[in-house]
Amino acid sequence: MSRKDLLRLFEPERVAVVGATPREGSVGRGVMENLRSFDGDVVGVNPKHDDVLGFPCYDDIPSVPGSVDLAVVAVPAESAVDVVDSLGERGVKNVVVLTAGFSESGGGGAERETALAEAAERHSVRLVGPNSLGVTSTPSSLNATFGSASPREGNVSFMSQSGAFITAAVDWANDARMGFRHIVSLGNKSVLDETEFAEAWGEDDGTAVIVGYLEGVEDGGRFVRVLRRVTRETPVVLVKSGRTDEGARAVSSHTGTLAGSDRAYETALRKAGVIRADDVEELFDFARALDALSLPEGDGVAVVTNAGGPGVMATDAVGDTSLSLADLTDGTYEALDGALPDAASVYNPVDILGDAPPERFADAVEAVADDPGVSASLVIACPTTTFDFDALAETLVGTDVEIPLVASLMGGEATREARDVLSESDIPTYFDPGRAVRSLEAVADYRRAKRRRTGEVRDFDVNRQKARRILETARDDGRLGVEATPLLEAYGIPTPESDVVGSPNEAVQVAEGIDGDVVMKIVSPDILHKSDIGGVRVGVTQDDVRDVYEDLVSRARSYQPDADVLGVQVQETVGVDDGVETIVGFSRDPQFGSLVVFGLGGVFVEVFEDTSFGIAPVTDTEAREMVDGIDASPLLHGARGSQPVDTEAVVETAERVSALASDFPSILELDINPLVASADGVSAVDLRLTVDKEEL
Structure with missing residues (x-):
């Protein structure tokens, strides 16, 4: 399916709700109530009712007159597959299955989900879910969900594997005066997943930022390739849950131990140019900043504050990020000297004192914004008996500042109107200076990701046939050790001169062919950490080779009597003193x-x-x-x-x-x-x- 076709999911003219009902507390009623504000037509499908909440209702899908652009399915899981089949036969291409009871549950749920996906595939249906909260699109006032609140209109498109996360986020965002463009609850992702939506929204002119909550990725390779293209033009911010290694596959190598379950996601998101948020608060903090701010040219930040303590907090926060506190020029110091009282500090962070009126904030902000080393600015305002947050907001909106500007308004109810004024003028606001700084870092991180040179995958002259033959010699449990050193040689990776021998006499013969002292190691795929048992000897002279061979084998037998000892490797000494x-x-x-x-x-x-x-x-x-x-x-x-x-x-x-x-x-x-x-x-x-x- 094309990305343009997928966007039609959010642009229906006529919506049918299969399982519509007036019954209080039901999912079918919740969806119908939310669709009251929809700009297009709504019909219900339920043989028990002629109308639901004033909308016409039909016995079954074939009896619905006219075309249907989007169908929302809220029927029992046992009926959902037949419903999708019927919708597909009717020619409905966009379907959202709200019903639970599929792969997230037992009792044949996984089999039902497979059948559901197969039904969608038979009819080329773009299916969201199952186990989905639904979809929302604010340009058409579409709320095809059973959530409790409708979002404000905005430029951020939001996907989530958790429907509960969406309901909570929308409620929070409404209070924070943050809006959304499209919202989709991915559910079990039996057909459509995060990659399809990111790709489609990346081509949506109305989506400025893509955000999401993910618990896993369906096709990691495709996800990275697609998101790398998307993030060239549209910032993507994701929260990925499941950071711990618990439940990860058991590993035996250093590499596997170091990688862990979350390392791959961290690496993949970085490769894809995605900004990773640590929690929900950061997800939307970053989204607001990326939506509102232009990309800074550098990493230097100037802080303007009317309180010393919060200025120090901001300084510490900058130090914890990839940003830096900008070194101001002499010209900026002179401008600040001329604009501020003698007791003020003109050094960054610029402390303009607790009695500062809005005009003093403006003078300081404009002075630091003109400094060539300043790429972004943070204004911190703390309440005093004479301070007016609303007046500050109006003043900041009127300043002549072209660099990204964020504000930390350290107050509660008194800051509400000021926050609204600043946000409407693309100046994000935060209570905590640290949150403001981290949001600026997210914008700078996106600048780096957007401009990052990808490079190329170089093609090397290697011997794949030789490599395959070596791999085929692996034991039944698949393990290989230094006896597989020729594998590296087949791929052009330098190795010291060495050989694996099975007797003291062979060890002596190999050692005699190597200049200088040698290194000897026990060779056994059952003994992973050879150094721990004294299974490696460095600086072995020619005279000692025979004795060392016998000692190494004896140590291995004593340590693990049932170990498969393949012999001893005699290796050229590689000096590490200069390496x-x-x-x-x-x-x-x-x-x-x-x-x-x-x-x-x-x-x-x-x-x-x-x-x-x-x-x-x-x-x-x-x-x-x-x-x-x-x-x-x-x-x-x-x-x-x-x-x-x-x-x-x-x-x-x-x-x-x-x-x-x-x-x-x-x-x-x-x-x-x-x-x-x-x-x-x-x-x-x-x-x-x-x-x-x-x-x-």
Whole structure:
């Protein structure tokens, strides 16, 4: 279906409610009551009534005269499939199923939902739900829901998997004088999901901001691709519930442990250019700011306040964000000196004193707005016996300010009219200065996301056939360790000279072919953390190779008698004194595919958790952002006089690992830890991975 067709869901001329009833407290009556304000025609379908609340009512769908643009279904779950079939045969293309009792419940609900989706597909029906609150569109005064309140008109389109969340949000937004354009309760998303609505609203000229509450995403890959296009033109703000790792798939690798259930969503939303809100308050704070404000050119913020304490609060809030408190120029200091009393502070935050009249606010705001280092401004006003919030609002509306301006009016009922005046003039207001600052950050974040260079996915010369042969050697449980090192070589990832041997004599032979001392490691897919049992020996001389081999095997047998010991790896020593131990790997996420990780590696990787993430396939730009995005990145660039490592080699390795993840979805988890990065390049010293052999 086209996006234009989907928008027709919100533009019906005639609505039919199947299951309409005058019975008090029923869903069918609630929808009919809300449709009283609809600009178009409304009919009911129920054989028990000739009319419902003054609207004509018909026995069944075939008996409804004329066309039907939107059907709202409020019948028992057992009847809903037949109703959708009948609507489809009648040619109705837009259907909202309010009925519960499908996949969210037991007793055959999942089977009913499958049948419902199949009925919709047979007739090319655009179906919302089931288990939906309904849909709303304020331009036509359409409220096809059983919610208790109708929203104000605005430019924000809102989707939610929770119908209760919509009813609460609409009630709150009405009190806050915030409006909506379209609202959809996604319900169980048996046909239409968040991606379709985001795509359609992205092409809707009347939608300035898209917001949503999501509990999950149906098709993660498509979601990211579509939202990346949408956010080029329209900001999207989402709250994603379910941040904890509980219930997530059990993982055995470092990468899987670090990724967790919420990391993939965080990474996917960032890749898609979506602004993530932490809670409901932020969701609508950010929406109001993105709807009202132009995009700032930079991150410098100026604060103008009539109270020192809130000014300090705002300063702290700025410090907690990606914004910065702007350094004012000498010219701005001179302008402020000329406009403010001697006791005022002209430094940012600019304290204009508690007795400041509205005109002093205006002078200070205009002075800082002209400063080249100021990209946005926050006005904080606290009540005094002589202060008039309404007069301040009128004055601020009249200021000559072109940069984004927000206000923190620190009062209650006394600020209501002032808040309305400012909001109508696209100056968002907040009680808490911190909320105002975070809203400015959201606007700045969208500027960065909108202008971010996506980069390209580079195509490398790799040996996929060799890689597949190696993966096919995985044990029945799918695990592979350093014996799979040739897999990395097949993808052009440098590895030290090494071999896996099965006897002391073979160990001696391999060691003799390597210059200098060697590293020896027990090779067993059953022993994940070899260092913990003394299963790794560094700096082994040629004379000690035989004894070390026997010691490693003995330690493994003592630690885990039933372990499958494949032998010992004899490896060229890779010096780490002049390098940095990092980790590169990926784990498979059920929604978004492979989540690639880069970070500080070695034995303490899970202690420090200094990592960054990308979703495969990562572009060259994303890989570079991952490498530069960890807290320890200064170590890679030569902190405290150390020699910089070859970061381009690190970036390329992350890209090659991403290519491996994309080429072989059968690899569930993979760790290269450590990947030693030095000035001379990188070397993959250790490896382990898990393969789903049935997917090969």
